[in-house]
Amino acid sequence: MPQSDGDGSERGAVKHRQNMVTVLSQLADDHLTLLRNISTGLAIAGVLLISRSIRLLTKFQAASEIPARFIERNVSLRGKVCAVTEKGLEVEHVPIYLPVLSPLFHKPQDTSALLVHLAGVDLTSEGRTWLLENLSPNQIVWFKLISREDHVLHCLVSQNKQVLMWNCSLNEQVLSLGLARTAPVPSGPSVLTQSRFLWRLHKRLHRAEVSAEKRGRGLWTTKRRSTWDRVSTVLWESPGLRLIRRMFKRT
Incomplete structure (x- = not known):
């Protein structure tokens, strides 16, 4: 059973x-x-x-090789500083590395550098010297694409990706130290999609420049002194001080 x-x-x-x-x-x-x-x-x-x-994964060796949509979307790229010149930074693009795929798109002899300009910044000679002192050869930087003009890339450059948007951008640092003046930022291929970003960028750069001017830093040092000299002269020649000087002379 x-x-x-x-x-x-x-x-x-x-x-x-x-x-x-x-x-x-x-x-x-x-x-x-x-x-x-x-x-x-x-x-x-x-x-x-x-x-x-x-x-x-592609290594860009010229500004023309970068897709237009990268600039429209303000994509951030990584690069290695090669040199600091009067025209800007020469940066060798360092693409994302994947063990299997990267060797297929990278050639060892490819060493051409991109010409990166600090967007919205007109550097002084002291500013270029400061960059030379603070950017060591082969140092890694991040550059946020804003626009492309011929073979020049106008970018927001930073030494740290985590704070690439504003806080540690080289663009603001040179302005806040009085080592540069603000300059117009060339618009990218899609002005409408970039208008808000460009407005924020202009605002931040202008704030950095005003801060340097108020503190009399860099190129604003002479202006601050000359302003103080003019104020001192006006006060010294004022009727009240003239009267006080006459009184002291009589005594």
Whole structure:
């Protein structure tokens, strides 16, 4: 009797598994089109992701090689400082590195540098000297693309990606130290999408310049002294002080 109960339980389990397989097969058949569509969608997404990754893995050696959408979206790129010149920073682009894919898009002999200009900044000779002293050779910097003008990239440059937006940008530092003046920022290919960003950038750069002027730093030192000289002269020649001087002379 117990043996027959065991056989019945085993047959029931087998039948249950067969029913489950049948149900799953039927479900797959009923939704075959949906599964195919999902597979196709995943394949397309994979292709798009790979194509995007290829761009991120590509080493840009000239401003013209950078896609327009990178500039429209103000993409941040990483680079290695090669030199500081009168025209700006010469930066060698250092793309994202992936062990398998990166060697396919990188050639060892590729060493051409990009010409990066500090956007919204007109550097003085003292400003270039300051950059030479504070940017060591081969130092890694991040440059946020703002616009492209011929072979020059106008960027917001920082030594730290985490605070790339504003706090430690070299653009603001040279202005706050009085080592540069503010200058117009050339607009990118899509002015409408950049208008808010450019407005914020102008505001921050202007604030840094005003701070240097108020504190009499850098190029504003002479102006502050000359202003104080004019004020002193006006006060000294005022009627009240003249009267006081006459009184002291009589005594």
